[in-house]
Amino acid sequence: AQSVAQPEDQVNVAEGNPLTVKCTYSVSGNPYLFWYVQYPNRGLQFLLKYITGDNLVKGSYGFEAEFNKSQTSFHLKKPSALVSDSALYFCAVPHRTTDSWWKLQFGSGTQVVGTP
């Protein structure tokens, strides 16, 4: 079964410092991987995805993610964090059911807390 894991419940980051949110995956075959962000009292917003090709994927709001096949990781990064990046971040992997329908398997989420 396809799955993702987010090992950190919370990441604290000072404004201007680099931000990394970790995600590891367990996937059979070629992985498709997604990152979402959820700001307080809002729905999830898509940030970026890896399908194939370049291992460095650029997304919205200055975020990027690095796909590493040997480490089975897809960490989300931002070179210089803002206090407004404080939110809940989810890694996700799509998988097909026995009927060949698609669902998304989400990680447990990582709360990013930015400080001035």
Next chain:
Amino acid sequence: NAGVTQTPKFRILKIGQSMTLQCTQDMNHNYMYWYRQDPGMGLKLIYYSVGAGITDKGEVPNGYNVSRSTTEDFPLRLELAAPSQTSVYFCASSSTNLAGVYNEQFFGPGTRLTVL
């Protein structure tokens, strides 16, 4: 292009009451999903649909029902509301491209439900 819309935004129910949460998408997506998110927690899939007339259970379907009579609408029905159903409910939609690759899900703003 409104994306995914949900009504109502907030609702308070008494134990044993019933209600329907509405979800509409205008992107012609074939996939639609209902999730619940308890405070400080991740997402749990309740039901999903792969097209009009086709639905399937997710990981927490008990106490809920769905129907999909059109591509655009995917209502979630709560029968005999219980305090354990107090949560935030998110609807999402998605599609696959011509090559069969799964695209990202788009989320609605959520419905905050309290059962007293």
